[in-house]
Amino acid sequence: DGGITQSPKYLFRKEGQNVTLSCEQNLNHDAMYWYRQDPGQGLRLIYYSQIVNDFQKGDIAEGYSVSREKKESFPLTVTSAQKNPTAFYLCASETQGVRGNEQFFGPGTRLTVL
């Protein structure tokens, strides 16, 4: 089945460690996104990528890094520079369909810093 997978579902990190969240899609979508979700704040954009080997910072990119070496994959690294990384992280991809642009979301990764 086509879709977006994120792994792991739960992730624990010690302070000072970098950690990488995986996002894979087999929908053949060009655009991919990373969002952070905190209670009461909705979704905030971290990074997005329109095509392979290209990505742009969102509103809260500090302390995060991404790569887009393959169309299917858009991993997010949470670095030790991120002051408060405990949050729920959502990955999405986007297609231009008959109804226009539509984002499809993965199931998310819950990151907890110990």
Next chain:
Amino acid sequence: AQTVTQSQPEMSVQEAETVTLSCTYDTSESDYYLFWYKQPPSRQMILVIRQEAYKQQNATENRFSVNFQKAAKSFSLKISDSQLGDAAMYFCAYRRSGTYKYIFGTGTRLKVLA
């Protein structure tokens, strides 16, 4: 900068009744898209309905419809014949035409009472 505001943190509706969720936005653009997303307890985001700003006709998808008031910059979601499965967080989102960036509101938690 564009902003999206959802002023109702939580709403309740009796099963089979109708409920309206509010969303206002601020933009100086004339060409844009508006979306309502549903996030059930599984936390998987699902697109409910979308509206193109250039279309005067309000979008509908089965029991879901919107009241789009462009001049007032208002985009409310009406859910008719509410069902227990409609219980979720609902997010309003904005996207300027020609860009890849989405802006989300803070969400409204909808409870459906049996």
